[in-house]
Amino acid sequence: xxxxxxxxxxxxxxxxxxxxxxxxxxxxxxxxxxxxxxxxxxxxxxxxxxxxxxxxxxxxxxxxxxxxxxxxxxxxxxxxxxxxxxxxxxxxxxxxxxxxxxxxxxxxxxxxxxxxxxxxxxxxxxxxxxxxxxxxxxxxxxxxxxxxxxxxxxxxxxxxxxxxxxxxxxxxxxxxxxxxxxxxxxxxxxxxxxxxxxxxxxxxxxxxxxxxxxxxxxxxxxxxxxxxxxxxxxxxxxxxxxxxxxxxxxxxxxxxxxxxxxxxxxxxxxxxxxxxxxxxxxxxxxxxxxxxxxxxxxxxxxxxxxxxxxxxxxxxxxxxxxxxxxxxxxxxxxxxxxxxxxxxxxxxxxxxxxxxxxxxxxxxxxxxxxxxxxxxxxxxxxxxxxxxxxxxxxxxxxxxxxxxxxxxxxxxxxxxxxxxxxxxxxxxxxxxxxxxxxxxxxxxxxxxxxxxxxxxxxxxxxxxxxxxxxxxxxxxxxxxxxxxxxxxxxxxxxxxxxxxxxxxxxxxxxxxxxxxxxxxxxxxxxxxxxxxxxxxxxxxxxxxxxxxxxxxxxxxxxxxxxxxxxxxxxxxxxxxxxxxxxxxxxxxxxxxxxxxxxxxxxxxxxxxxxxxxxxxxxxxxxxxxxxxxxxxxxxxxxxxxxxxxxxxxxxxxxxxxxxxxxxxxxxxxxxxxxxxxxxxxxxxxxxxxxxxxxxxxxxxxxxxxxxxxxx
Numbered sequence: 001x002x003x004x005x006x007x008x009x010x011x012x013x014x015x016x017x018x019x020x021x022x023x024x025x026x027x028x029x030x031x032x033x034x035x036x037x038x039x040x041x042x043x044x045x046x047x048x049x050x051x052x053x054x055x056x057x058x059x060x061x062x063x064x065x066x067x068x069x070x071x072x073x074x075x076x077x078x079x080x081x082x083x084x085x086x087x088x089x090x091x092x093x094x095x096x097x098x099x100x101x102x103x104x105x106x107x108x109x110x111x112x113x114x115x116x117x118x119x120x121x122x123x124x125x126x127x128x129x130x131x132x133x134x135x136x137x138x139x140x141x142x143x144x145x146x147x148x149x150x151x152x153x154x155x156x157x158x159x160x161x162x163x164x165x166x167x168x169x170x171x172x173x174x175x176x177x178x179x180x181x182x183x184x185x186x187x188x189x190x191x192x193x194x195x196x197x198x199x200x201x202x203x204x205x206x207x208x209x210x211x212x213x214x215x216x217x218x219x220x221x222x223x224x225x226x227x228x229x230x231x232x233x234x235x236x237x238x239x240x241x242x243x244x245x246x247x248x249x250x251x252x253x254x255x256x257x258x259x260x261x262x263x264x265x266x267x268x269x270x271x272x273x274x275x276x277x278x279x280x281x282x283x284x285x286x287x288x289x290x291x292x293x294x295x296x297x298x299x300x301x302x303x304x305x306x307x308x309x310x311x312x313x314x315x316x317x318x319x320x321x322x323x324x325x326x327x328x329x330x331x332x333x334x335x336x337x338x339x340x341x342x343x344x345x346x347x348x349x350x351x352x353x354x355x356x357x358x359x360x361x362x363x364x365x366x367x368x369x370x371x372x373x374x375x376x377x378x379x380x381x382x383x384x385x386x387x388x389x390x391x392x393x394x395x396x397x398x399x400x401x402x403x404x405x406x407x408x409x410x411x412x413x414x415x416x417x418x419x420x421x422x423x424x425x426x427x428x429x430x431x432x433x434x435x436x437x438x439x440x441x442x443x444x445x446x447x448x449x450x451x452x453x454x455x456x457x458x459x460x461x462x463x464x465x466x467x468x469x470x471x472x473x474x475x476x477x478x479x480x481x482x483x484x485x486x487x488x489x490x491x492x493x494x495x496x497x498x499x500x501x502x503x504x505x506x507x508x509x510x511x512x513x514x515x516x517x518x519x520x521x522x523x524x525x526x527x528x529x530x531x532x533x534x535x536x537x538x539x540x541x542x543x544x545x546x547x548x549x550x551x552x553x554x555x556x557x558x559x560x561x562x563x564x565x566x567x568x569x570x571x572x573x574x575x576x577x578x579x580x581x582x583x584x585x586x587x588x589x590x591x592x593x594x595x596x597x598x599x600x601x602x603x604x605x606x607x608x609x610x611x612x613x614x615x616x617x618x619x620x621x622x623x624x625x626x627x628x629x630x631x632x633x634x635x636x637x638x639x640x641x642x643x644x645x646x647x648x649x650x651x652x653x654x655x656x657x658x659x660x661x662x663x664x665x666x667x668x669x670x671x672x673x674x675x676x677x678x679x680x681x682x683x684x685x686x687x688x689x690x691x692x693x694x695x696x697x698x699x700x701x702x703x704x705x706x707x708x709x710x711x
Contacts, residue, residue: 049132052082055120058133060093062115065164065331067688070155072118076130085133087117088141090173092134116143116166140178142170142292144309146347151307153342156677158705159624159684160332168328169307177286182293186270192237196227199384200376203231210238210315210350217344217351219362220374221602223384224574226541228354229255229262232317235352236298237267244314244349245297249305249336251323251532253278254518258536259300259319275301275308303328306339316340317352322359322560322567323532327708335706337361356574356601357567360560360612361619363605375602385599386545386576389414390588411546411583412502415526418544418581419506423525423537425545427572429552437463438555439477440484442589445561448472451649452615454557457485466557467668467710469652500526511535531568534575541577550586550593558709559617566592566604622676623710624683627654627666628701636701637667640686643678646671668710680705 059072075093077085085091094110112134124130143166151165191211197203200220209216222228232248239246250256253276260274273287273296290296294311301308303326306316318326318336326336337353344351351371353362365371376384391408415424437446437455446455446463453467455475463472476483500508503526511517511529520527522539529535531553553565565586573582573596586593595604613620626633633651642648651667671679683703690701 049078049080051132052077052079052085054082055122057121057124057130058085058091059118059121060091060115060133061118061162061166062093062095062113063163063167064095064113065161065167066691067161067684068692070161070163070688074121074124074126074130076132077120078132081133081136084136084139085117085120086139086141087119088143088145089117089139090137090142091115091117092137094131094134118143118148138173138175138178140173140289140292142173144292146313147307147309149346150339150343153346154334154339155332157338157342157680158332158334159680159687159703164331165334168304168330168334171285171288171304172281174282174285177282177289180286180289182290183295185295185297188243189237189240189267189271191241192234192266195230195234197231197234199223199380200374202372202374206374207234207238210235211241213242213244213314215314215344215348215350217365217371218353218374219358219366219371220352220354221358221376222354222356223376223381224356224386224570224576224599225384225578226536228319228356229258230266232259232319232352232354233263233266235315235317236263236272236300239315239350240267240271240298242314244312245299245310246315246317247298247305247308247310247313248300248317248319249326249340250300250302251320251325253302254516255319256300256302257518263298263300272296272298272300275299275305277302303336306334306336306343313343313347313349315350315352316343317354320355320357320567320571321353321362322355322357322564324708333704338706341365355567357570358601358605359567360563360605360608363602363609364619367606367609373602381599384578386573386578386580386582388573388582388584388597388599390593390597391583391585392587392589408583408585411548411585414544414581414583415503415546419503419524419526421524422522422539422541422543422577423520423527425534425537425542425572425575426526426528427531427534427545427547427568428528429531429549437485439480439482441482442477442480444477444479446475446477446485452617453649454559456557464652466652467649469650500528509535529572531572534572537575542575542580543577544580545572545576545582547572547582547584547586550584554586554590554592559612560708562590562592563605563608566595566601569596570599570601616670616672618706618710620673622671622673622679623706624669624679625666625704625707625710626651626669626683626701627704628664629698630665632695632699632701633665633667635699636686636690637669639689641682642669643671643675643682645675646679646682668707 056077058075058077060075061072092112093115095113096110147169151162151169154165155162194204194207197207206216206218236246236248248259250259256274256276263272273290275284275287279287291299292309297311299305299308299310318340321337328334340351343349366373389410391410418424437457438444447453448455448465448468448470450470451465451468453465455463455472456466457463463475465472506524506526508526508528509517509520511527511533516533517535520535520537522537527535547569553568554561569584576582584593584596591604595601626636630651637648647670649668649670651665653665654663669679687703
């Protein structure tokens with residue numbers, strides 16, 4: 001271990017003025033009040049104070065998320081703080097004092113910084129005087145052994161620092177919330193009835209295993225319709241019936257509200273709590289404390305809920321794992337699905353991954369045998385899914401209405417026939433969808449013959465690989481032999497405007513980034529929404545849905561474009577009544593469109609998984625990105641102790657946003673299965689070494705494990 005105080009800091013000084021002329025009694029009372037306030041609020045150096053008789057050393061993790069300081073630091077524990085300074089509590093320490101600041105056998109100086117007590121020990125291997133703990137912020141043990149173990153695993157998985165992960169796992173403190181007395185948890189409910197889980201052959205058995213105290217792991221492909229919140233709530237209740245706790249992570253507050261409503265309807269209030277950003281910092285911290293203290297044994301919420309300190313955890317669940325909101329925006333950028341997999345392994349609990357679609361990672365969990373499938377038979381799927389119809393390029397070319405109003409005749413007729421029965425959903429891509437290059441004839445993505453990366457045309461003439469940077473000359477489509485490429489940008493806003501003009505007597509409601517609707521009434525209306533912002537239609541659902549500009553979504557320049565388009569389409573089509581109709585404007589021969597027509601997301605994910613295994617794409621392989629100036633990226637990779645089977649692709653320039661300076665260059669590092677941990681450790685070690693040397697800001701590089709957008 002090391003002492004935290006390794007740098008010089010000049011001593012501060014000051015002068016004290018005389019007290020104002022007042023009566024002696026008032027003067028004495030003011031002085032006493034001031035002393036009490038200072039003792040409570042100002043951290044002390046504890047100069048000359050005796051140390052704790054037992055375990056006088058505390059190992060502290062300081063709240064500095066830099067990799068070269070990612071370790072514990074030894075501090076002396078004053079006797080006065082002995083009882084409060086227990087493992088897991090928040091403390092403040094002085095960090096960064098120099099060798100010359102030793103007084104009374106105690107090191108002083110340095111800036112105050114927050115931290116956590118990791119453990120108490122009888123001694124230290126640091127051979128110089130230790131600084132003392134400055135202050136115990138709170139006696140609440142917020143860092144439990146389970147959270148610490150999970151946070152360490154996440155830090156290793158994503159080449160991050162433990163302090164950064166704990167900032168994501170433990171919310172900021174609010175004293176008023178801590179002052180509330182903990183309550184006893186409510187009694188365990190009885191096992192729930194299967195309900196709509198009976199539509200899945202293995203569904204009732206899965207609930208029975210949870211209720212019996214087992215820890216089954218499953219990937220659940222939910223049927224379309226409004227029943228999935230109730231089904232997820234029954235899985236949580238079955239776990240509670242066994243006397244254990246459960247948590248479920250949803251992509252947004254709207255989905256969390258639906259599960260909250262379903263769970264309350266099934267079991268009443270008091271059995272669970274909801275953790276979302278909408279709650280506000282103080283209320284959210286109070287709810288988090290109720291979980292930590294065991295007053296509540298079930299928690300549902302958004303991304304940060306993946307770290308919730310549930311007592312005796314029996315089930316972790318995630319809904320719609322392909323949603324981008326499940327990837328944290330802060331370092332080390334953990335993904336909810338991956339974190340919950342770690343929790344299932346480290347805490348021995350059940351695991352449930354649910355979605356109306358299926359990601360390639362979910363299919364891999366089933367194919368590897370790590371999880372079992374929970375799916376309905378084909379007859380049941382056909383009975384609950386709406387009818388899907390397609391409008392391809394050939395039909396659009398012959399359709400006069402599509403050329404003038406940009407609305408195909410089939411879509412117009414579908415809306416006209418469905419509006420008397422209820423609302424019609426219209427899904428249009430968000431602004432900014434810029435598709436990748438593909439064969440003009442068969443739409444096969446154009447890829448590099450060397451590394452299979454996506455081809456780009458930055459100067460609209462020459463072709464270059466977006467991964468390895470090699471120039472591609474003489475390209476031709478491997479599928480059909482064509483030498484012509486297509487890249488099209490579709491104006492979604494104009495399509496929505498034309499749709500409104502086509503039906504002037506019908507109200508038009510919009511749901512998107514600026515204003516997201518939660519529900520719409522079961523009355524005739526056009527509901528125009530961007531992907532992921534579709535509101536739920538009250539009653540039995542939408543009468544019909546239009547999925548416009550499908551080529552813009554399928555042509556997005558990312559490896560997951562087809563998977564993401566299918567997930568968005570199925571998410572919208574799942575809101576349509578079983579007797580309704582969905583029209584998708586996309587080439588009907590493409591794999592994602594065919595999967596939508598058959599309502600077969602699992603089959604699509606399995607074929608994608610096989611293709612990626614052949615091309616050595618994630619999730620079969622592991623990838624990391626290194627971003628920065630070209631010279632810095634090359635120097636970083638040259639000095640990193642990469643595994644011998646690592647393959648470096650690039651660096652290549654990153655596209656700059658309009659009006660902004662160049663975004664630098666990015667290199668991808670790819671390793672085969674089994675070398676992911678070694679890759680993360682090597683990149684973390686190289687980054688820590690650079691930071692310890694004090695690399696200038698201009699030479700900084702950004703490392704990210706499993707980047708979501710590799711092209």
